[in-house]
Amino acid sequence: MRIGVLKEQSDKRVAIVPAVAKKLADLGATLQIESGAGANAGYDNNAYDGANIIDRAAVLQRSDVLISINPLPEDELKSLQKNTLLISEFKPFFDKDVSERLKTQGLRAISMDMIPRTTLAQSMDVLSSMASIAGYKAVLTAANILPRYFPMMITAAGSIKPSKVLILGAGVAGLQAIATAKRLGAQVEAFDTRTAAKQEVESLGARFVEVAGAKEDTGAGGYAVEQDEDFIKRQREEVQKRAMNADVIITTAQVRGRKAPILVPSSTVEKMKPGSVIVDLAASTGGNCELTQDRQTIQHKGVFIVGNSALADEMPEDASTLYANNLLNFLKLIIKEGELNLDFENEIVQSAFITH
Amino acid sequence: MRIGVLKEQSDKRVAIVPAVAKKLADLGATLQIESGAGANAGYDNNAYDGANIIDRAAVLQRSDVLISINPLPEDELKSLQKNTLLISEFKPFFDKDVSERLKTQGLRAISMDMIPRTTLAQSMDVLSSMASIAGYKAVLTAANILPRYFPMMITAAGSIKPSKVLILGAGVAGLQAIATAKRLGAQVEAFDTRTAAKQEVESLGARFVEVAGAKEDTGAGGYAVEQDEDFIKRQREEVQKRAMNADVIITTAQVRGRKAPILVPSSTVEKMKPGSVIVDLAASTGGNCELTQDRQTIQHKGVFIVGNSALADEMPEDASTLYANNLLNFLKLIIKEGELNLDFENEIVQSAFITH
Amino acid sequence: MLISLINLSYLIGAVAFVWGLRLLSSPDTARRGNILASIGMGIAILATLVAPISGGDNNYLWILIGLVVGGGIGWVAAKRIAMTAMPQMVSVFNGLGGACATVLALAELFKYYDGTMTMGLGQLGIVLFTLLIGAVSFTGSMLAFGKLDGRIKDKHVILPGHTIINIILLVVVLALAVWLMIQGSAAGTGLMVVFLVASLLYGFSFVAPIGGADMPVVISLLNSFTGLSAAAAGLIYGNQIMLVGGILVGAAGTILTVLMCDAMNRSLLNVIIGGFGSAGGGSKGESGDQVAKEATVTDASIQLFYANSVMFVPGYGLAVAQAQKALKELDDLLEGNNVDVKYAIHPVAGRMPGHMNVLLAEADVPYPKLLDLEDANAALKDTDTVVIVGANDVVNPAALDDPGSPIYGMPVLEVWNAKNIIVLKRSMSPGYAGIQNPLFFHEKNRMLFGDAKDSIQKLVQEVKNM
Amino acid sequence: MLISLINLSYLIGAVAFVWGLRLLSSPDTARRGNILASIGMGIAILATLVAPISGGDNNYLWILIGLVVGGGIGWVAAKRIAMTAMPQMVSVFNGLGGACATVLALAELFKYYDGTMTMGLGQLGIVLFTLLIGAVSFTGSMLAFGKLDGRIKDKHVILPGHTIINIILLVVVLALAVWLMIQGSAAGTGLMVVFLVASLLYGFSFVAPIGGADMPVVISLLNSFTGLSAAAAGLIYGNQIMLVGGILVGAAGTILTVLMCDAMNRSLLNVIIGGFGSAGGGSKGESGDQVAKEATVTDASIQLFYANSVMFVPGYGLAVAQAQKALKELDDLLEGNNVDVKYAIHPVAGRMPGHMNVLLAEADVPYPKLLDLEDANAALKDTDTVVIVGANDVVNPAALDDPGSPIYGMPVLEVWNAKNIIVLKRSMSPGYAGIQNPLFFHEKNRMLFGDAKDSIQKLVQEVKNM
Amino acid sequence: MDTVLQFFNEQLIMIYLLIFTIILGFEVISKVPTVLHTPLMSGANAVSGVVIIGAILLIRQADSGDVLQLGLGTLGVILGMTNVIGGFAVTDRMLEMFKKKKK
Amino acid sequence: MDTVLQFFNEQLIMIYLLIFTIILGFEVISKVPTVLHTPLMSGANAVSGVVIIGAILLIRQADSGDVLQLGLGTLGVILGMTNVIGGFAVTDRMLEMFKKKKK
Numbered sequence A, B: 001m002r003i004g005v006l007k008e009q010s011d012k013r014v015a016i017v018p019a020v021a022k023k024l025a026d027l028g029a030t031l032q033i034e035s036g037a038g039a040n041a042g043y044d045n046n047a048y049d050g051a052n053i054i055d056r057a058a059v060l061q062r063s064d065v066l067i068s069i070n071p072l073p074e075d076e077l078k079s080l081q082k083n084t085l086l087i088s089e090f091k092p093f094f095d096k097d098v099s100e101r102l103k104t105q106g107l108r109a110i111s112m113d114m115i116p117r118t119t120l121a122q123s124m125d126v127l128s129s130m131a132s133i134a135g136y137k138a139v140l141t142a143a144n145i146l147p148r149y150f151p152m153m154i155t156a157a158g159s160i161k162p163s164k165v166l167i168l169g170a171g172v173a174g175l176q177a178i179a180t181a182k183r184l185g186a187q188v189e190a191f192d193t194r195t196a197a198k199q200e201v202e203s204l205g206a207r208f209v210e211v212a213g214a215k216e217d218t219g220a221g222g223y224a225v226e227q228d229e230d231f232i233k234r235q236r237e238e239v240q241k242r243a244m245n246a247d248v249i250i251t252t253a254q255v256r257g258r259k260a261p262i263l264v265p266s267s268t269v270e271k272m273k274p275g276s277v278i279v280d281l282a283a284s285t286g287g288n289c290e291l292t293q294d295r296q297t298i299q300h301k302g303v304f305i306v307g308n309s310a311l312a313d314e315m316p317e318d319a320s321t322l323y324a325n326n327l328l329n330f331l332k333l334i335i336k337e338g339e340l341n342l343d344f345e346n347e348i349v350q351s352a353f354i355t356h
Numbered sequence C, D: 001m002l003i004s005l006i007n008l009s010y011l012i013g014a015v016a017f018v019w020g021l022r023l024l025s026s027p028d029t030a031r032r033g034n035i036l037a038s039i040g041m042g043i044a045i046l047a048t049l050v051a052p053i054s055g056g057d058n059n060y061l062w063i064l065i066g067l068v069v070g071g072g073i074g075w076v077a078a079k080r081i082a083m084t085a086m087p088q089m090v091s092v093f094n095g096l097g098g099a100c101a102t103v104l105a106l107a108e109l110f111k112y113y114d115g116t117m118t119m120g121l122g123q124l125g126i127v128l129f130t131l132l133i134g135a136v137s138f139t140g141s142m143l144a145f146g147k148l149d150g151r152i153k154d155k156h157v158i159l160p161g162h163t164i165i166n167i168i169l170l171v172v173v174l175a176l177a178v179w180l181m182i183q184g185s186a187a188g189t190g191l192m193v194v195f196l197v198a199s200l201l202y203g204f205s206f207v208a209p210i211g212g213a214d215m216p217v218v219i220s221l222l223n224s225f226t227g228l229s230a231a232a233a234g235l236i237y238g239n240q241i242m243l244v245g246g247i248l249v250g251a252a253g254t255i256l257t258v259l260m261c262d263a264m265n266r267s268l269l270n271v272i273i274g275g276f277g278s279a280g281g282g283s284k285g286e287s288g289d290q291v292a293k294e295a296t297v298t299d300a301s302i303q304l305f306y307a308n309s310v311m312f313v314p315g316y317g318l319a320v321a322q323a324q325k326a327l328k329e330l331d332d333l334l335e336g337n338n339v340d341v342k343y344a345i346h347p348v349a350g351r352m353p354g355h356m357n358v359l360l361a362e363a364d365v366p367y368p369k370l371l372d373l374e375d376a377n378a379a380l381k382d383t384d385t386v387v388i389v390g391a392n393d394v395v396n397p398a399a400l401d402d403p404g405s406p407i408y409g410m411p412v413l414e415v416w417n418a419k420n421i422i423v424l425k426r427s428m429s430p431g432y433a434g435i436q437n438p439l440f441f442h443e444k445n446r447m448l449f450g451d452a453k454d455s456i457q458k459l460v461q462e463v464k465n466m
Numbered sequence E, F: 001m002d003t004v005l006q007f008f009n010e011q012l013i014m015i016y017l018l019i020f021t022i023i024l025g026f027e028v029i030s031k032v033p034t035v036l037h038t039p040l041m042s043g044a045n046a047v048s049g050v051v052i053i054g055a056i057l058l059i060r061q062a063d064s065g066d067v068l069q070l071g072l073g074t075l076g077v078i079l080g081m082t083n084v085i086g087g088f089a090v091t092d093r094m095l096e097m098f099k100k101k102k103k
């Protein structure tokens, strides 16, 4: 079985790192790596010894399984053999007909972002590993942009108050952001609609901002449910109050398959101190801040709004390592003795397979 | 007495912030601020209410005291009235004839970087406040560039070892860098030639790298003395050993009035892991790393070398506040009842006055 | 001259008892205290053997037989018994002591009723008291032994309305005693036997309703009874050391009983009439039909203090309780006592990647002490005690051996390979995955219920006391 | 009947003494303990007043005069005395108790020598013992008082070769006692007076070489002497409560003396022949000709525990000692006892801007507890106790009032506005600026020498005990 | 009543001794750490075996022909001796685990 | 020697009492925190004033004409009473500061 690994087009990461490549070889697979695939993540071609380093066209044509983090451009799909198994993050919740499109091309596809968020599947859960990096990076980015100190400083040249950091959405990314901001000495508050979030936030030593009346999310598989109008209104007011005092806001609130809720409207942004920073990790699904521009950092009335939801990309080495490990753990599930062995009884395999 | 405050030409900071402007007015001075002086630091013209906002030419011509962080361009000096008192960082240790040049122009000058590093003068010590910011920012910059995590992470997608951070030179900037890197969860080692440094490093919970035989610095007023050849050689070897393992090196070693010692030669850089980061805060005096380019970030064999020694500039709001407070404390010493009152008996005034 | 020596021996014996008990109450000196007390006992017995005696044939052979047989039984029993069964053993020994006092009282009464001896009213009272107390201590202790050993279940011996039965029995026994005193030597051995049987019955009935978990308290109480019976016997024989030793044990036993109740946060009365309570109010450790065994803070701290290696397994509960600094304190304390302490970090412990790392870094736990899954599983085999601090799913053996489990196939920390397991959590509720954890019912495991920070702080206190 | 009542009263009194002392040894109950003991004393005195007595004229008037005069003096003295002079007062009271015993012995001897009474050899010995011990206690206590009060300086009373003089004196006194016993009633009052004077002299000489700082230990020792003399007097009068009370104080006083020596890390012997040592071995607190006063951990912890507000002033020494977490623990402990705790952060404390912030954040001290220079100086005026933890230059008053000082003009934390100051540092060495700090010699200040972390941990222990 | 009072006055010292012994018993135990509860209980139990002294006296005072008394006495010695030896031995075993290291 | 032995046997209970009192004295004090050393010393000192009982007995037993004895006795009462009252009062004052709050 030949596994092809492609170089990402606009991403510094690589789906398979050398250490994982070796382990895949041990599973009986033949690795074919696009030349330069790992270069931006710190792995040059030599690092992948044992694997075939070939050019992109060759990888595309000669692989049984094709791995990339971001889906291939549509035009390249045609060059593939029938029945090739594609593994990428297809985001079928947003790209609703991707499954159909691939099927008509005679391809099979696994979407890594569809792996269930269960305890068992956590070792394959790329959303978690990448969100964790994004949360960490979001704080570093904000700290770097903010024209002020994060920690408190009583110095001979005056006393500096600690920065106030507000985290909206305490999922994996939000929690990591809380931990990182606390480490840097900021005063951290966080908010989330899930009821379990309060305890989780407090388990990191941060304060939870409470808004009464959130809808329960039991049964939604750990994903947040959409909240009603009135609630969102009261919540916005609360956020507005906090935002006026916050130096940094990091938003991570997402609702699966929908546009991200607007938690920070322009009116709020305008009340913030100049120089303050908003990092919007939900930018790719529309953003939690009204003014967010996807993949851009803008300044609005002195407030920086970072619309980069692919922050993991900016820590390519560890991000690639973690991603590759997740992939490895998943591939172990579907490769038996060097050949594909798809058990559709298995909940994980079943959820992840979007086209077969 | 009219105090003029200029907008910096290539610096986001401003020497006087609105709060300090008010206090200066209370001391009896008339403030004349160049329009837009504080804009990049988050203070627009309106913030300076009570002060005269005028254009640059007017400030230059009509001030008894002229304040800026960086010295004025030579050509502007001609437009000044005779006897004008300039307050800037003239760095007379490097720009050795600045004092003469100013004198021939009939100007008087105070160099803020010449304020003695004594306990008494610490509230006016801009080198300390700016170095502290630089140390903090250096770590954030490194963390942002590094393609790896700082803290240890044991996750479902693999275990990430904590990054190793090596700090060379444990002065004010170095200590702040130690503290910040430790906060972020890195493993921190530090080195300095001063004997007191070991205790200071350990007082922040970091490890001190010991190299036997450093020259004592007693009597040099807290500044490091130059070390002999053999010592520097052994030290380089030690650094090389540590550097090969370090993910981040932050260098701050300076010797007053001389080129910064080379602590990280190219050969060392080449042995570092790709993706590692060197932040060289001594860049402006030649750099502690052989490859450092002043004010540039370069990449050498995969290693990032940040040659920015003016990191305080990247946190303009707090940097300006602290700077302005230092200035205020100093001005209180030389302004009595709204007029200049220069007491050359005073050690601080005497040291700071480079031309009179 | 000889008499002085005997008296001096008794005095030394008495002081040895007092000082021995004193030493017994501090861990450093406890062992010496026990030896001192036993030496005191040896001196007292020797002195009694050689003491000049008026009338009587000495009959040393009989004594020798008794000493050898009794000593042999005691020695063998004490050496053979398993560590875990020691409290039962103590209970048996205590019962025998009570029986001995009863036998002495019977011997006096036989002489009294067959007319070979006369007694004043006071003395008769003392003898009857000795008999009663000794008998209660005997049957009570034996039942306590049965309960502790698991041979007798609470339900076998608790009658409905047991408290009332007890009160009635007590009244009967006391009435019999009064009647025997009024009758004097006219009463005869028949009535004496009735009194004996009633006393024995009361001892049994007294202990019957008390829950199995309260047995240590009961044994302590019965021990102070035995002490009193020995003191009373001392009055019969006019012997100071019996009196002093008996009173001492009576007092010490009583206060010890109270302390034990305190440690359990209950009153003595509550324990004694606890028969009702013990049946209802299901313990925290129950779940379905399985029962998880609870550890006391003391048990747990002993297992930590005397271990060579300890592994902490932190989980989400550590974070919820914000117990990381307390845990580090416990760590430092144990390291200071030459215990090797490590932390096993499961990759998914907590609620975000690296959750445990963040917490433990905050508490300044050095990185080399943190083991990841693989290293930890290798190290667990040689670990004496594992302490699971608010973790659950990550130590669930079902992941390895129950194909029906939703987490089947996930690698977990194989804590059951260590010698002892202690789980700190608040209840039997499941963790994030919402599934029951068979580990809690593992024979090596003991639950220490309560908020993790609380529990750890208690452990710190207790370890400091050692 | 009456006799029984009297005996019962004495019994109750004795038990009250025992229980009172017991309660006195725990801070929670100490006050109650003192009251209980005093009630016991009252009962015993009352009983003695009404006890039936064979022969003798009662002479209640004389007694009444004595009670009123003595009670009056005692009461007024106890109420008037300044808090700081209490140990001296205790010493005086103790001496009076010893004198009382001596007076009793003299009264017996007068009767003996004028032939109105006979005595056995044993009894004579007891009387002489009473006289000797009482007299030693009397003069010894009086000298201790003088030393403590500063009226008598060590140098006034220490003779060269004092230990030898003491040994000779002791031999003389003992020889006199033996001689008096051999002579029996033939000895006469003359020799008795010689014995008395020698005893008084020995008491004085015994205490003379002991350093002023060791006086509390000596008082405790003399107190146990007084106890013994009371017990001996109890034997003279065949009175149980004197005997029991005296023995109790003798035993308790002895162990307390040993404990006090332990707390000072010295042996009793070392204290008693300490005359040589006390002059040499200059204290850590000396610098030039000024001497800084030292605090014990106990003093310091009392000042913390009973304060309403405490301000910590951290400096570079906190960082060097890495004592931030210990400090937080102390903070938590004090807050738990309703002490308001704040931290005063001087802008240049430590070795880098924000050094203290980094440390205290690491220890999780909440931001609102940190006061900057201005706020701190405002709050210091209402602060009961300031603890300076390894800071030096930042609390140097010379910055404000010594124009010659290199730091003159720098704003500093005006800690001397608080009620008490405690400085934790290792020695008298200066800080970064290299200049001496007059604060250390401020009358409100006490130095607690040692590594800051060590000292704080000791304070934590001590405060926990309160 | 009178006999009681008389007894009280005669046995005064004895009563002192009893009361002091009780206080002493309380005092000696009252600060014991919970770890030691069980060993202490066990040690106290061994001490209560002092009742064996009575059994020995019983035998020694008996006629060598009085089988009832001798039998009871021997039974008493066996019971008491088991308590004493077993008690001390088991306590010692319990305390073995405290012998390790100290701070 | 014989008289000593005889005394020992006669006063046996008394000796028990003495020894137990000593142990009790040790025991009661041995765990006192250092904060209480001084108040405890002071309290113990007040108790040692029990010697006043002897002075009272001395006066009561004296002839009303025996001025020497009465004088000595009265002196003793004054000394003892000062010790007792002063001792308890001063102890109480010392302990006042412990009356504040408790954990």
Ligand SMILES: NC(=O)c1ccc[n+]([C@@H]2O[C@H](COP(=O)([O-])OP(=O)(O)OC[C@H]3O[C@@H](n4cnc5c(N)ncnc54)[C@H](OP(=O)(O)O)[C@@H]3O)[C@@H](O)[C@H]2O)c1
Pocket: A118, A119, A120, A122, A128, C314, C315, C316, C317, C318, C320, C321, C347, C348, C349, C350, C351, C352, C353, C354, C355, C389, C390, C391, C392, C393, C394, C395, C424, C425, C426, C427, C428, C429, C430, C431, C432, C433, C450, C451, C452, C453
């Ligand atoms: N690491 C991640 O990225 C991540 C993210 C999301 C979910 N998860 C999931 O979370 C789970 C993590 O496993 P885990 O073992 O760490 O936690 P867990 O299985 O959720 O169990 C935590 C246990 O801690 C106890 N607890 C809670 N508060 C406590 C307190 N104050 N004191 C003492 N005990 C307390 C609870 O029992 P009581 O209520 O009885 O006290 C609970 O059983 C896994 O299922 C994992 O898949 C992980």
Ligand SMILES: NC(=O)c1ccc[n+]([C@@H]2O[C@H](COP(=O)([O-])OP(=O)(O)OC[C@H]3O[C@@H](n4cnc5c(N)ncnc54)[C@H](OP(=O)(O)O)[C@@H]3O)[C@@H](O)[C@H]2O)c1
Pocket: B118, B119, B120, B122, B128, D314, D315, D316, D317, D318, D320, D321, D347, D348, D349, D350, D351, D352, D353, D354, D355, D389, D390, D391, D392, D393, D394, D395, D424, D425, D426, D427, D428, D429, D430, D431, D432, D433, D450, D451, D452, D453
């Ligand atoms: N903040 C800054 O940016 C900065 C930078 C450079 C210099 N400085 C200067 O540093 C000084 C700071 O003042 P400061 O009051 O914080 O410190 P300091 O004046 O330097 O005094 C520190 C004191 O701590 C004591 N100490 C050291 N180790 C200790 C330990 N383990 N345990 C207990 N005590 C210990 C030392 O006394 P012992 O040796 O007797 O124990 C010393 O006197 C100022 O003079 C300031 O100008 C400040």
Ligand SMILES: NC(=O)c1ccc[n+]([C@@H]2O[C@H](COP(=O)([O-])OP(=O)(O)OC[C@H]3O[C@@H](n4cnc5c(N)ncnc54)[C@H](O)[C@@H]3O)[C@@H](O)[C@H]2O)c1
Pocket: A117, A118, A119, A120, A122, A125, A127, A128, A131, A168, A169, A170, A171, A172, A173, A174, A191, A192, A193, A194, A197, A221, A222, A223, A224, A227, A252, A253, A254, A255, A256, A261, A263, C348, C351
């Ligand atoms: N079982 C596992 O091991 C595992 C692993 C990873 C994640 N999870 C769970 O999956 C869930 C989703 O995690 P995620 O980080 O991918 O979430 P996400 O990225 O989908 O959303 C981020 C957070 O935003 C919150 N949110 C949504 N709408 C909001 C609103 N209007 N206001 C405020 N907050 C809002 C969500 O509740 C969520 O916590 C979490 O419960 C997480 O614990 C479980």
Ligand SMILES: NC(=O)c1ccc[n+]([C@@H]2O[C@H](COP(=O)([O-])OP(=O)(O)OC[C@H]3O[C@@H](n4cnc5c(N)ncnc54)[C@H](O)[C@@H]3O)[C@@H](O)[C@H]2O)c1
Pocket: B117, B118, B119, B120, B122, B125, B127, B128, B131, B168, B169, B170, B171, B172, B173, B174, B191, B192, B193, B194, B197, B221, B222, B223, B224, B227, B252, B253, B254, B255, B256, B261, B263, D348, D351
């Ligand atoms: N009195 C005060 O309040 C005060 C205030 C600020 C600074 N200071 C003191 O002034 C001194 C200088 O501080 P700075 O931060 O401006 O120093 P700096 O910027 O001049 O130098 C930075 C550090 O590099 C070190 N260094 C020089 N050569 C080196 C070499 N070859 N290898 C390794 N390290 C080398 C120096 O020892 C110094 O610690 C320090 O001692 C500081 O404590 C005192």
